[in-house]
Amino acid sequence: MINLNYEYRIYPEPSQEETLLRWLFACRKVYNYCLAERKDWIKSRKSPVDQCSLVNEYIIPGDTKYPDYYYQKRQLTEAKKTNPELKEVPSQVLQEVVGKVDKAFRSFHNRGYGFPRFRKRIRSMVFPQFKTNPIIGNQIKLPKIGDIKINLHRPIPEGFVVKQVQVVNKASGWYVICTIQSEGDIPDPIPDLSYSSLGIDLGFSSLIATSRNEIIDRPKFLISLQSKLKSLQRKLKDKVKGSNNWKKACKKIAQLHEYIHRVRKDYHFKLSHYLCDQAKMIFIEAIDFKSWGRGMLRKHSLDFAFGAFVEILTLVAKKRDVYLLKVDKDYTSQTCPNCNTLTGKKDLNERIHSCSECGFTINRDVAAAMIIEQRGLLAVGQTVLQSVEDKGYGGKEQSLPSSSRRSRKSNS
Structure with missing residues (x-):
């Protein structure tokens, strides 16, 4: 259905x-x-074992x-x-x-x-x-x-x-x-190594960095209207609670929050369609965004609502027959996408990836997106080969593209 x-x-x-x-x-x-x-x-049905309530x-x-x-x-x-x-x-x-x-x-x-x-x-x-x-x-x-x-x-x-x-x-x-x-059902998108692919890295410095060296800045929905929200909340503080003026001030604040929600949701859908226009396979990191909402940058994380964006991207991808896969997020910013060498941990203010082994230099977030794409293609390749083996097809096995080399594993 x-x-x-x-x-x-x-x-x-x-x-x-x-x-x-x-x-x-x-x-x-x-x-x-x-x-x-x-x-x-x-x-x-429960009470302390050593005392009763007074x-x-x-x-x-x-x-x-x-x-x-x-x-x-x-x-x-x-x-x-x-x-x-x-x-x-x-x-x-x-x-x-x-x-x-x-x-x-x-x-x-x-x-x-x-x-x-x-x-x-x-x-x-x-x-x-x-x-x-x-x-x-x-x-x-x-x-x-x-x-x-x-x-x-x-x-x-x-x-x-x-x-x-x-x-x-x-x-x-x-x-x-x-x-x-x-009646009926929407079939799940089927991966294919002949499809175009795109790796996406989510972050705060730049909202999205793709494996095609494209960087999208993060919009500030709530922060841009924060001064207006503070002004309305200060006016609410001076009103008598329960009065008609207090109810009017509450309604203005609620309308502003609803406007921010609508603008954010509209941007999520437009960005999801824009990404689905670029490739038939999209790979993103498997991130627990709840932890982002409790960290030092929680305000910026909740402002964009990364979890809601991923849900909308998943919905749009299925609707448009685009294969979406979440891959392992570990060491994406510490691995060189050119030679798969671990370069070590980087500070947050270090925004350029420079490999000491091969000399490959590129934006740090773009390098992470390239690693995400490689891991996604490797997973898709294994899925395709397993499907061929399960169906018992003969002939030559499909080879993985050169960009999908296995990244070096590290002990966590």
Whole structure:
């Protein structure tokens, strides 16, 4: 199955907007209640071995089962009897909220995320199922809401059906994210040694250095607007919290952050398409960008959002049938791309690679990109040869290009 997400701007009437806001408030109550119920059950099953709490204790019977997703979903029926505001919200929307809580706990246990927190505000809700197409003309029909005007700036592709709609309340207005689905599947790109290749080195001094000796400077999305953001935050500090002027100042700050996000995302897509125009195989380093976000240059790292860029590049590459591979990042800046000799560790202010063995001199980041390309071509060559052996094809083996020589291994 092929799944795509299309985002559109919607313009609800004042009465419809009031209803949507009430539903979001109800979703927040359900989310926090489900989270508190799980949190209380967990705390009732643990305590210090040498002391008891002097304030309170969570007294829950020992035979009480853990309030998992299915238990809390069944409890929604009982909750509607004592909470009339929940009756107005579609049942499937509330079930999706319970699913969010379950997903947060699964991410906490399985992926090492932090313990789920209570929400001050929920900005989105999901309508997971539609019997018919909710988009007709320039309107979208939502359950218990009715027809809402939609800016259908791009039509739904032929053969796709709307399976799910997420309503999002942003600083600039209301939006819907439509998940559309079609039969079939997008095949993964297949590597071939006859394809053109490109190695990419990501960094801070220069955003991208390619193996073709091209350097792209790093744009400064947040830093360029930092003075404006500080000015708005200083004005917010002088306002009375909760007043109308305070809410207006908060909205201006939120709109500025949303603008920065949109500009950054637009640049990510344009840069990804630009790189995919140059080659049919792209190789990048396998980097844990979370560590970059905690280092000395964390502000610059989070400003560009390297992890989000790699995700978008992966999406664009698959869409355009470009093979993308992540290779080992170790010693890319310490290896000579001409003779594969380890030149030793370089200081950050040393931006030129100069090999003492062969005399090869080039920009440090470009040299790293060339090493990345060589490692990628070597991995692709091994994949192609293994595929030939697995299929039992006879004939002559394909030889690797001269630029894909194996780099010298070092003990780490």
